[in-house]
Amino acid sequence: MNGRNDENLKELFEKFLDAEQAQKYVEDVQKAEQILRENPAPEPDDMLIANIKAEIAMRLPARKTYVFKHIAYKVVSIAAAVVFLTAIGLRLFEKDDSKPSPVQRASIIPTAIWESDDITTDDADLAIFTIEIEQIEDEMMVLQFGEDDTNGDSSVSELEMELIEINNSDFWKG
Amino acid sequence: MAKSDELAQIIIGCKNGDSNCFSQVVDMYASRCYGYFYRLTSNNDLSDELLSELFVKLVEKIASYKGGSFDGWIFKIASNIFHDYLRTKQRRKKLLDVQKKQLELEITEPKKSDNEQIDKLQIQLTRLDTDTRELIMLRFYSELGFKEIAAMRSEPIGTTLAKLHRGLKKLRELMR
Numbered sequence: 001m002n003g004r005n006d007e008n009l010k011e012l013f014e015k016f017l018d019a020e021q022a023q024k025y026v027e028d029v030q031k032a033e034q035i036l037r038e039n040p041a042p043e044p045d046d047m048l049i050a051n052i053k054a055e056i057a058m059r060l061p062a063r064k065t066y067v068f069k070h071i072a073y074k075v076v077s078i079a080a081a082v083v084f085l086t087a088i089g090l091r092l093f094e095k096d097d098s099k100p101s102p103v104q105r106a107s108i109i110p111t112a113i114w115e116s117d118d119i120t121t122d123d124a125d126l127a128i129f130t131i132e133i134e135q136i137e138d139e140m141m142v143l144q145f146g147e148d149d150t151n152g153d154s155s156v157s158e159l160e161m162e163l164i165e166i167n168n169s170d171f172w173k174g
Numbered sequence: 175m176a177k178s179d180e181l182a183q184i185i186i187g188c189k190n191g192d193s194n195c196f197s198q199v200v201d202m203y204a205s206r207c208y209g210y211f212y213r214l215t216s217n218n219d220l221s222d223e224l225l226s227e228l229f230v231k232l233v234e235k236i237a238s239y240k241g242g243s244f245d246g247w248i249f250k251i252a253s254n255i256f257h258d259y260l261r262t263k264q265r266r267k268k269l270l271d272v273q274k275k276q277l278e279l280e281i282t283e284p285k286k287s288d289n290e291q292i293d294k295l296q297i298q299l300t301r302l303d304t305d306t307r308e309l310i311m312l313r314f315y316s317e318l319g320f321k322e323i324a325a326m327r328s329e330p331i332g333t334t335l336a337k338l339h340r341g342l343k344k345l346r347e348l349m350r
Contacts, residue, residue, distance in 0.1 A: 009320075013335065028339055028343050029339060032343065032346045033313075036295070039295035041208070041212045041296075042208075043208065044205065044222070049200060051226070052204070052229050053196070056197070056200070056230075056233055
């Protein structure tokens with residue numbers, strides 16, 4: 001802190017005036033300030049000071065309540081925002097989840113193909129299998145977006161039949 | 175240094191809502207701030223009012239004090255309160271154009287209230303313009319250095335020095 005007592009007034013005036021003038025200005029200021037010191041302003045009344053202190057004491061609990069309310073409102077709004085964003089996040093996550101991931105697709109490939117050593121046959125089987133899956137996916141899409149012109153129930157049944165057929169057939173065995 | 179450490183502790187107490195610490199701040203600053211208001215308004219009742227307002231503001235704003243000169247901070251609030259008072263007067267002056275002259279006198283002329291003794295200095299101070307008077311009082315009561323005062327008033331230090339010197343010189347002549 002560079003208070004009044006710490007500053008060098010002459011040095012300050014010398015930045016703008018020559019040394020002689022600066023000295024005169026400093027004396028002017030000091031003499032005038034002496035007049036202010038010799039004529040003190042009235043002191044505040046003791047009753048006024050007591051009233052001010054009482055008012056402060058009265059206002060403090062109210063201020064604390066206000067601060068508490070302020071913090072509480074902030075916490076509640078932040079919590080609401082977090083819940084809202086989480087809900088949105090989960091929804092988006094669910095949407096992304098609707099498409100089968102490569103891992104999921106791989107997991108429905110029959111174990112026999114994984115365990116087989118006959119690469120040529122397996123490749124052909126995999127190609128057929130992939131086509132089957134894509135066909136099912138297309139049908140699912142048609143069903144999902146309601147683009148199927150025919151009866152929806154029959155399409156579902158057909159799809160189920162196809163899935164059962166894939167499951168039961170031994171086409172990958174060659 | 176010990177004084178500033180003590181003050182720092184008191185301010186921390188104030189920030190924690192300790193009414194005893196606020197009372198200590200009142201004891202430390204009431205006299206100087208009252209003198210500042212009184213010399214600017216020439217009115218005891220009004221100075222009482224402005225001083226009360228200052229400490230109420232202090233309670234409200236203490237959380238916003240982020241260090242630095244506490245004297246500078248508190249006198250900045252005092253100065254703002256005085257300027258608000260002047261603006262209110264101005265607004266009233268516009269609304270009540272008929273009473274214009276009378277209100278101007280209210281601002282500048284000393285007004286005696288109960289048992290109030292107007293000293294010679296107060297009479298002569300009212301002959302200075304409000305800005306110069308405020309600058310002199312800020313310098314005298316806030317105990318701030320010129321650099322801080324100039325920063326508070328958002329003006330170059332040279333301007334502050336020149337204004338103060340001119341004002342004090344005029345005051346000395348008036349007091350002769």
